[in-house]
Amino acid sequence: MSKNDKEFVKEITAMEVDFPQWYTDVILKTDLVDYSPVKGFMVIKPYGYAIWENIQNYLDKKFKETGHKNCYFPLLIPESLLKKEAEHVEGFAPEVAWVTHGGKEKLAERLCVRPTSETIICSMYAKWLKSYRELPYLYNQWCSVVRWEKSTRPFLRTSEFLWQEGHTLHETEEEAQEETLRILEIYREMAENLLAMPVITGRKSDKEKFAGAHATYTMEALMHDGKALQAGTSHNLGQHFTKAFEITFLDRNGDLQNPYHTSWGVSTRLIGGLIMVHGDNRGLVLPPRVAPIQVVIIPIAQHKEGVLDKAYELKKLLQDVGVRVELDDNENYSPGWKFNEYEMKGVPVRIEIGPRDIQNNQVMAVRRDTLEKQSISMDGLADSILNLLDTIHNDMLERARKHRDENTYYIEDFEDLKKKMTEKLGFAKAMWCGERECEDNLKAETGATIRCIPFKQEDLGDKCHFCGKKAKHMVYVAKAY
């Protein structure tokens, strides 16, 4: 280890020792994010932002393919608008930032920094919509929102975060419900096919639903530490907002109607999920399709004739088939230091190429997820690497699914649940009566919550596992971020 190398050794706390500290070490030491001068606000550094850009590109394409268009609504919302829908203001007012002055002047009415944009968007929809012929409205915006949080952690819960928020209007209740589920399915597909993150999908209980929603649908993922993460939500808002904001249209019979309404969003929180589903004690493990760098090429004995030339040739070869590839030919650091560095950063594949490899017409490739090393022939190398990236994705998804399934279990009774929620966490499957009081008690006694009423219902008996009354739904219960 050279002097330069030593200086840059970075240590990550083992996740078995202290999971929250492991998370903090990983996000800071891999340069994903940093704390800012404003408490609870984060700076997303280039390596973290590049992950977000990949998520954006993937979703934006899916949204457009399903007929959605992007637009932009103001950052600031008058207090009077926020107050128009009763449940909504109750849910959000305690956590908004208020603008009271513009320049030197005190404003006649306070403006809140948007915590979400249903209210301002509905005020515009009310102005625009005239006829059923214009429906559906399928609009989305990419922006940041502010929610004044007391306790924050980068990506998982911050006072400002980046997200997309879709806001749609429909002629009928059925169409709004279809849209709500269509989007949830886009989210689920993205979680699995981009992030290699398996999710449970279902409906939120009334207690856990969005403030002002008719019904909220969610996808829930299981983290390494056995806690659940709500990774995306899609709301069927019914006519709650369209009535409060007097959005009307002339229907096919010439009658004035309120349209049906949905909203849905995913945020930079997904990055937190990604880290806690796949990371290990060496740092990040990024699924190939979302990784900013998919392959890093590290030349060995790069001063020897032909090594760098060949390395650059490989880089171009991979770039030409669309692989996000980097070559690190920095002479100040040893190959060993670079191996550690890119392992910590979670780059899916490392390619080592030295004089002997060139002689043998091969490279050495090391998978980040398994640390397996294999030699790959230069012949057909691009295809081999593309296949390897797909294999890694599939294996990571399978491993995460296995972990999730191994930590999903049935319970005997409430006592059993309390015990399991202390010992191993994970997802408990249980029957529930559907009563709010029972749900409140569940949280008070165990710290866990009903994560969702899954679409895939199982019949686990006819009694509520928590209170013994008649069961209504089968649910997933977990402690959550």
Added chain:
Amino acid sequence: MSKNDKEFVKEITAMEVDFPQWYTDVILKTDLVDYSPVKGFMVIKPYGYAIWENIQNYLDKKFKETGHKNCYFPLLIPESLLKKEAEHVEGFAPEVAWVTHGGKEKLAERLCVRPTSETIICSMYAKWLKSYRELPYLYNQWCSVVRWEKSTRPFLRTSEFLWQEGHTLHETEEEAQEETLRILEIYREMAENLLAMPVITGRKSDKEKFAGAHATYTMEALMHDGKALQAGTSHNLGQHFTKAFEITFLDRNGDLQNPYHTSWGVSTRLIGGLIMVHGDNRGLVLPPRVAPIQVVIIPIAQHKEGVLDKAYELKKLLQDVGVRVELDDNENYSPGWKFNEYEMKGVPVRIEIGPRDIQNNQVMAVRRDTLEKQSISMDGLADSILNLLDTIHNDMLERARKHRDENTYYIEDFEDLKKKMTEKLGFAKAMWCGERECEDNLKAETGATIRCIPFKQEDLGDKCHFCGKKAKHMVYVAKAY
């Protein structure tokens, strides 16, 4: 004209009658934008936002090709940070929005909604930077900013707008200057090759430069009404901020140094420029490369056998070569109504296809910029359309350049300038002494300002045209948005 048609006739004030009203009519009636419930804030509707997305995609690619990476810094900036650079706070404090409360609690320190992010970014750079080895820092962010404006117009001057802001650090003064000019050149190239908008590039006077800058470089375009628009700026910030924020690094000799600093941005204001450079009394005229819809196909007698099939075939043909094409087969509107509608919306090429065209193995194509109609053979149609789009771009750029040149003139003396600035506006070329007092007087007497000290200097004599003292620079003078 059918009943439906009549209902949707939209009238646009002629620009010769009332240019500001023409502008307002165009942006509202073509659904680019709308006013919001918060004074001075605009809603960017899907058709307007799609233009912004095309600008974003174009620039983002150029930034990345030149080594820049995207990141995200907090929306809210503590008052104490804003105050660290004296000129900067003086320039921006009067026009920021202040957050004073989070939820129910009053904040210990006021936070401003970012008007620009030099201060918060510098506070982070001070924390991160250690060694010359890490330089340059080449970071950019896409976001919205808020500046509390008294008098606003959508796109041109609004209290919130979307933009990108690049913030870079360099080892040497020379490198910072190179970066400043490299970015200005990216902007100029984009203005001409994407927006077909010719620009004058040069340096701002000290009076007009960015608050806290060493030097500001600008590109200035001329609008239809003879007023200038500052369309993008790139600032060499020297060490003003890096000293105020104590950003230091160990240089190659092991000495502690302040790095050199640049920032640069373009905004949704470009869309306003686009409209006022190319629009006409029928509405928008969009340059093909930035147009959300490049070609619209309108079937004639679409109920006749084979017409719609052929129209869809054409659509696919054009899509396959990357043309942004739409087909309007709405039966509720006549072809004539659709012609008007897409002309107003500025779609560069309209393709009409009916039974007779099919019989003749051709389509009719109408250029939006010239309204010229031509028949184009189905054989090689995709190539013909791609060529036509390029021709339209080149012709639009040439026409705008011709208009600019015809409205750029020399003046005899200050009296002559006053007269011209009342009669025809445009760009006046003049010699200037370089004194602030003279510049203030110029503005007071004519309402015009020095737009820039152009890179291409001409020798127009040795006396200042405004005060008669010794001339220092040749400048462009205009009334401006």
